[in-house]
Amino acid sequence: xxxxxxxxxxxxxxxxxxxxxxxxxxxxxxxxxxxxxxxxxxxxxxxxxxxxxxxxxxxxxxxxxxxxxxxxxxxxxxxxxxxxxxxxxxxxxxxxxxxxxxxxxxxxxxxxxxxxxxxxxxxxxxxxxxxxxxxxxxxxxxxxxxxxxxxxxxxxxxxxxxxxxxxxxxxxxxxxxxxxxxxxxxxxxxxxxxxxxxxxxxxxxxxxxxxxxxxxxxxxxxxxxxxxxxxxxxxxxxxxxxxxxxxxxxxxxxxxxxxxxxxxxxxxxxxxxxxxxxxxxxxxxxxxxxxxxxxxxxxxxxxxxxxxxxxxxxxxxxxxxxxxxxxxxxxxxxxxxxxxxxxxxxxxxxxxxxxxxxxxxxxxxxxxxxxxxxxxxxxxxxxxxxxxxxxxxxxxxxxxxxxxxxxxxxxxxxx
Amino acid sequence: xxxxxxxxxxxxxxxxxxxxxxxxxxxxxxxxxxxxxxxxxxxxxxxxxxxxxxxxxxxxxxxxxxxxxxxxxxxxxxxxxxxxxxxxxxxxxxxxxxxxxxxxxxxxxxxxxxxxxxxxxxxxxxxxxxxxxxxxxxxxxxxxxxxxxxxxxxxxxxxxxxxxxxxxxxxxxxxxxxxxxxxxxxxxxxxxxxxxxxxxxxxxxxxxxxxxxxxxxxxxxxxxxxxxxxxxxxxxxxxxxxxxxxxxxxxxxxxxxxxxxxxxxxxxxxxxxxxxxxxxxxxxxxxxxxxxxxxxxxxxxxxxxxxxxxxxxxxxxxxxxxxxxxxxxxxxxxxxxxxxxxxxxxxxxxxxxxxxxxxxxxxxxxxxxxxxxxxxxxxxxxxxxxxxxxxxxxxxxxxxxxxxxxxxxxxxxxx
Numbered sequence: 081x082x083x084x085x086x087x088x089x090x091x092x093x094x095x096x097x098x099x100x101x102x103x104x105x106x107x108x109x110x111x112x113x114x115x116x117x118x119x120x121x122x123x124x125x126x127x128x129x130x131x132x133x134x135x136x137x138x139x140x141x142x143x144x145x146x147x148x149x150x151x152x153x154x155x156x157x158x159x160x161x162x163x164x165x166x167x168x169x170x171x172x173x174x175x176x177x178x179x180x181x182x183x184x185x186x187x188x189x190x191x192x193x194x195x196x197x198x199x200x201x202x203x204x205x206x207x208x209x210x211x212x213x214x215x216x217x218x219x220x221x222x223x224x225x226x227x228x229x230x231x232x233x234x235x236x237x238x239x240x241x242x243x244x245x246x247x248x249x250x251x252x253x254x255x256x257x258x259x260x261x262x263x264x265x266x267x268x269x270x271x272x273x274x275x276x277x278x279x280x281x282x283x284x285x286x287x288x289x290x291x292x293x294x295x296x297x298x299x300x301x302x303x304x305x306x307x308x309x310x311x312x313x314x315x316x317x318x319x320x321x322x323x324x325x326x327x328x329x330x331x332x333x334x335x336x337x338x339x340x341x342x343x344x345x346x347x348x349x350x351x352x353x354x355x356x357x358x359x360x361x362x363x364x365x366x367x368x369x370x371x372x373x374x375x376x377x378x379x380x381x382x383x384x385x386x387x388x389x390x391x392x393x394x395x396x397x398x399x400x401x402x403x404x405x406x407x408x409x410x411x412x413x414x415x416x417x418x419x420x421x422x423x424x425x426x427x428x429x430x431x432x433x434x435x436x437x438x439x440x441x442x443x444x445x446x447x448x449x450x451x452x453x454x455x456x457x458x459x460x461x462x463x464x465x466x467x468x469x470x471x472x473x474x475x476x477x478x479x480x481x482x483x484x485x486x487x488x489x490x491x492x493x494x495x
Numbered sequence: 496x497x498x499x500x501x502x503x504x505x506x507x508x509x510x511x512x513x514x515x516x517x518x519x520x521x522x523x524x525x526x527x528x529x530x531x532x533x534x535x536x537x538x539x540x541x542x543x544x545x546x547x548x549x550x551x552x553x554x555x556x557x558x559x560x561x562x563x564x565x566x567x568x569x570x571x572x573x574x575x576x577x578x579x580x581x582x583x584x585x586x587x588x589x590x591x592x593x594x595x596x597x598x599x600x601x602x603x604x605x606x607x608x609x610x611x612x613x614x615x616x617x618x619x620x621x622x623x624x625x626x627x628x629x630x631x632x633x634x635x636x637x638x639x640x641x642x643x644x645x646x647x648x649x650x651x652x653x654x655x656x657x658x659x660x661x662x663x664x665x666x667x668x669x670x671x672x673x674x675x676x677x678x679x680x681x682x683x684x685x686x687x688x689x690x691x692x693x694x695x696x697x698x699x700x701x702x703x704x705x706x707x708x709x710x711x712x713x714x715x716x717x718x719x720x721x722x723x724x725x726x727x728x729x730x731x732x733x734x735x736x737x738x739x740x741x742x743x744x745x746x747x748x749x750x751x752x753x754x755x756x757x758x759x760x761x762x763x764x765x766x767x768x769x770x771x772x773x774x775x776x777x778x779x780x781x782x783x784x785x786x787x788x789x790x791x792x793x794x795x796x797x798x799x800x801x802x803x804x805x806x807x808x809x810x811x812x813x814x815x816x817x818x819x820x821x822x823x824x825x826x827x828x829x830x831x832x833x834x835x836x837x838x839x840x841x842x843x844x845x846x847x848x849x850x851x852x853x854x855x856x857x858x859x860x861x862x863x864x865x866x867x868x869x870x871x872x873x874x875x876x877x878x879x880x881x882x883x884x885x886x887x888x889x890x891x892x893x894x895x896x897x898x899x900x901x902x903x904x905x906x907x908x909x910x
């Protein structure tokens with residue numbers, strides 16, 4: 081039997097509203113999947129080795145549904161700009177360099193190392209338009225042993241030529257990566273039209289066909305700023321709205337969309353109907369002065385809301401910081417509109433674990449049948465002594481960093 | 496000659512508007528004070544030893560004008576509460592424990608270690624009402640070698656009895672600490688009436704006399720929430736306003752006031768006239784949903800604005816994070832009121848170094864005559880290669896932590 085038994089203070093969210101807490105218990109997985117949590121270990125597992133983490137916390141691994149790997153190097157730079165200027169002055173300049181595969185290797189290794197250190201065990205990652213550099217990123221994340229959807233970025237207009245490709249090259253590179261990685265266990269391809277203004281209707285349509293033919297999911301940006309929404313309307317006058325543009329292109333079958341700050345009524349309804357996962361990227365929302373996603377309103381409507389670091393619009397890779405910033409932004413809305421409840425800690429945690437994890441199958445929770453993706457958290461002895469399990473988790477989310485994470489498991493294997 | 500020469504990429508703010516940058520230069524101090532920055536070392540110093548930090552950054556140490564040392568243990572907890580409930584349910588409960596001096600020793604050591612690690616080299620610190628525990632904090636921070644004003648908290652009402660004192664005991668303890676530490680070089684006493692509602696008019700008046708007789712500065716809280724402002728109006732019907740209450744008590748001669756979110760026109764005028772230093776605590780402003788200090792308006796009026804971590808209303812001890820959050824909050828104001836310019840990086844940096852440093856004499860800058868308080872910052876080789884000195888500093892502020900700080904100097908001595 082291929083079992084893993086970890087022991088400690090186990091805490092996770094089954095529902096958004098509250099934490100499930102199992103003090104000093106055994107979390108048992110077989111073949112990478114959780115079979116149960118026990119106060120006393122059942123006889124069936126009695127001769128299995130136990131990884132005993134004592135008084136430490138054991139929590140689901142973090143899930144980041146929106147992160148740009150090449151931009152890790154520019155994280156925290158140009159934050160006085162707004163989206164479209166920032167893309168031109170910083171991001172596109174940097175992404176050019178990834179055609180140098182030696183540079184790409186070093187930069188992606190730096191990113192991957194810090195991503196894993198931060199506790200992110202599942203991520204949806206944008207690479208650049210370079211197929212060869214994207215292949216390097218696949219290999220590095222595969223080597224790290226975390227789960228990731230990785231996208232070569234499709235873009236054929238409205239950026240410097242040095243990072244654009246012809247539609248043919250863009251599609252060919254995309255298909256090559258799908259062919260090579262589709263059957264991998266942990267790192268998988270995802271279609272990644274950068275955002276509507278980088279693509280023609282033709283390219284979007286071709287990507288839609290690939291999505292259908294190869295059954296590959298899709299990630300892109302949606303309604304991040306008012307100027308961008310206006311621009312999309314000008315570029316694609318036939319689409320009813322921004323989301324409809326992706327929908328009519330066949331790109332919403334299994335899709336995650338970052339930002340979604342300025343959705344029209346019809347878009348919210350379509351997002352719900354088509355099960356589109358929306359990704360809240362709180363730091364990026366403020367840093368680029370894009371606006372704030374109305375998270376509570378979307379949750380009340382039953383939309384699926386998850387979290388992304390959006391490095392490098394966001395300036396922190398660690399998802400506990402994205403959770404905290406999501407709570408902080410919700411409080412700013414609450415200060416102005418007291419009837420809009422701020423996010424609870426359990427809600428933010430759920431968004432950054434189980435809600436995001438659902439995109440990878442059964443991950444992000446410790447319920448039976450879920451893949452065992454876990455972090456072991458060590459806090460200060462004084463804190464461990466003074467506070468409850470739930471308080472200690474809250475404290476780690478607010479104040480902790482990679483130094484507090486003393487072990488990481490993906491599908492029941494330590495990485 | 497008692498000289499210190501450090502070499503590297505030197506960057507600081509003389510004015511708020513811009514950074515002064517000296518690439519690959521020598522920063523020379525004699526007897527702890529800066530004498531100059533040179534591209535080539537003057538002959539007078541040619542046989543002095545040089546601490547060569549190569550391509551690293553050398554920046555002024557961080558200054559935190561508002562931090563509650565005992566609350567470090569509860570940092571990141573109870574963040575779903577608002578100020579007055581949070582104080583009652585978390586803070587007062589914790590502060591009780593500091594009467595146990597063994598506990599105080601351990602808790603304050605934990606705080607002091609992380610404070611210094613984070614790069615804070617000057618701080619204005621609240622202890623608790625326990626005189627003996629405050630003495631322990633003095634000794635620990637003295638041992639650490641950083642500059643600090645430390646205040647035994649004066650409070651005689653509106654909190655649990657276990658942390659209240661009679662006026663007599665409170666004054667006696669205060670005078671004892673003044674007597675013991677007034678002539679210390681780096682750790683000094685500061686009068687610390689917790690906030691107006693914890694004191695009677697009589698206690699405030701007695702503290703005002705001490706401020707005058709012993710020439711000791713004052714720290715307190717001012718207009719943090721609307722409910723508190725209202726409460727102060729009820730408790731002290733004779734005062735014209737919250738600031739006037741401190742003023743008429745003789746407590747504004749050399750005073751720093753935290754939060755100051757809801758100042759009336761008259762208070763702003765009085766704060767300016769009396770040179771009161773106001774402390775912006777951005778994380779605390781949001782976490783406790785108190786509101787946001789209108790920093791740009793205050794700056795335009797010529798008020799002195801500095802930064803505080805306000806641990807544990809704030810959830811991060813590191814002042815680079817307070818700088819970033821100040822910028823983020825200013826952007827949120829800018830999103831809603833585009834005519835209100837967001838804070839620039841240099842402005843936030845100035846607030847957390849030179850503006851705050853002024854309370855300690857000439858600290859927080861590398862101009863001639865300033866005490867040499869410095870941090871040496873190491874970043875990733877790829878970042879150092881790609882970006883300018885100013886960009887590298889911005890990146891450290893946004894993304895860095897204690898692990899990037901490889902040396903700390905206070906008054907020309909490595910600590």
